[in-house]
Amino acid sequence: xxxxxxxxxxxxxxxxxxxxxxxxxxxxxxxxxxxxxxxxxxxxxxxxxxxxxxxxxxxxxxxxxxxxxxxxxxxxxxxxxxxxxxxxxxxxxxxxxxxxxxxxxxxxxxxxxxxxxxxxxxxxxxxxxxxxxxxxxxxxxxxxxxxxxxxxxxxxxxxxxxxxxxxxxxxxxxxxxxxxxxxxxxxxxxxxxxxxxxxxxxxxxxxxxxxxxxxxxxxxxxxxxxxxxxxxxxxxxxxxxxxxxxxxxxxxxxxxxxxxxxxxxxxxxxxxxxxxxxxxxxxxxxxxxxxxxxxxxxxxxxxxxxxxxxxxxxxxxxxxxxxxxx
Numbered sequence: 001x002x003x004x005x006x007x008x009x010x011x012x013x014x015x016x017x018x019x020x021x022x023x024x025x026x027x028x029x030x031x032x033x034x035x036x037x038x039x040x041x042x043x044x045x046x047x048x049x050x051x052x053x054x055x056x057x058x059x060x061x062x063x064x065x066x067x068x069x070x071x072x073x074x075x076x077x078x079x080x081x082x083x084x085x086x087x088x089x090x091x092x093x094x095x096x097x098x099x100x101x102x103x104x105x106x107x108x109x110x111x112x113x114x115x116x117x118x119x120x121x122x123x124x125x126x127x128x129x130x131x132x133x134x135x136x137x138x139x140x141x142x143x144x145x146x147x148x149x150x151x152x153x154x155x156x157x158x159x160x161x162x163x164x165x166x167x168x169x170x171x172x173x174x175x176x177x178x179x180x181x182x183x184x185x186x187x188x189x190x191x192x193x194x195x196x197x198x199x200x201x202x203x204x205x206x207x208x209x210x211x212x213x214x215x216x217x218x219x220x221x222x223x224x225x226x227x228x229x230x231x232x233x234x235x236x237x238x239x240x241x242x243x244x245x246x247x248x249x250x251x252x253x254x255x256x257x258x259x260x261x262x263x264x265x266x267x268x269x270x271x272x273x274x275x276x277x278x279x280x281x282x283x284x285x286x287x288x289x290x291x292x293x294x295x296x297x298x299x300x301x302x303x304x305x306x307x308x309x310x311x312x313x314x315x316x317x318x319x320x321x322x323x324x325x326x
Contacts (some may be wrong), residue, residue: 008124008136010286012086015139019085030085041109042102047091051079059090062159064325065182067259068238068316072180073325075159075240087157096175100152100166104173120151120168127285141165145193154186158240158326163189172196181241182259218281218290221273228272233295237306239313240326246270246293246306253278255293280308 019030026033031049039047046058062075080088091099102110103120111119122135122142134143140151143165152165163185166173174192176185230248236258237244245258256267268283270293278293288309296304305314313319 008285015086016083044095047095050084050088060179063180065242067243069325093175093177096164097173100164100173103168104171105168145190161185221271221279236316237313238316238319239311
């Protein structure tokens with residue numbers, strides 16, 4: 001647990017609780033309130049807060065990634081229930097940019113400009129050392145791209161990755177919805193922005209400056225009583241959301257993705273707690289900083305599976321031998 005206002009740490013459970021509060025404050029359920037206050041008000045014909053069984057045939061099928069499986073596997077749609085406020089909405093890119101346009105300054109359909117300014121103002125900055133001006137507002141990611149100050153959010157649901165963002169001053173909105181867990185939604189959205197800039201020959205704006213806040217500093221755990229061989233933790237592990245390599249480099253233990261453009265540049269350092277437990281020491285606050293890797297082993301000490309960030313992963317050969325991807 002973290003103290004309020006002490007550090008930034010993204011949590012889907014937090015949004016789920018917020019959805020319950022929204023429903024209670026609106027005198028109905030979260031789903032009913034958002035249908036009335038947002039979907040119907042904006043005339044979004046292909047958007048809803050939760051899985052609609054009557055429209056299943058219209059939904060794009062989600063797929064596994066290519067890193068964890070030799071061929072993409074279809075991921076069945078699920079009802080998100082209490083997690084709807086965090087990950088339940090279905091939509092189209094067209095509807096999402098319509099929703100984003102309601103957050104442009106001067107558009108009063110959903111919020112006043114004063115409320116939008118408060119919502120889109122970074123509360124936490126310094127989330128990435130290479131981009132200290134980027135941050136997180138009230139339910140919004142604020143990020144700079146070649147001088148553009150873009151506001152929005154990413155999204156994840158089994159078999160899907162999305163990214164929607166907008167420039168509230170210019171009146172520009174972009175939405176990319178992918179139906180694979182390794183879908184490059186962020187990269188595609190940024191690429192679309194650069195294409196539009198090239199077509200419009202728009203001069204870059206100067207980004208706002210911000211002090212670097214190290215919101216992910218974690219105190220190291222106490223050293224184990226006996227020296228533990230780091231190689232007992234290493235391997236390549238796979239699950240629905242992708243592949244993780246755990247490896248030793250320079251006498252330290254790391255976890256990273258083998259498919260990243262520069263795998264070690266995006267790796268996180270791991271600290272040993274005991275024979276079967278590691279702590280994640282750094283990385284993005286959208287990830288699992290400070291959380292644990294827990295190892296499950298058989299009687300001979302071989303790794304059966306690992307647990308981290310609410311997900312179980314298996315040695316990649318074991319995972320690929322399974323009957324299905326989930």
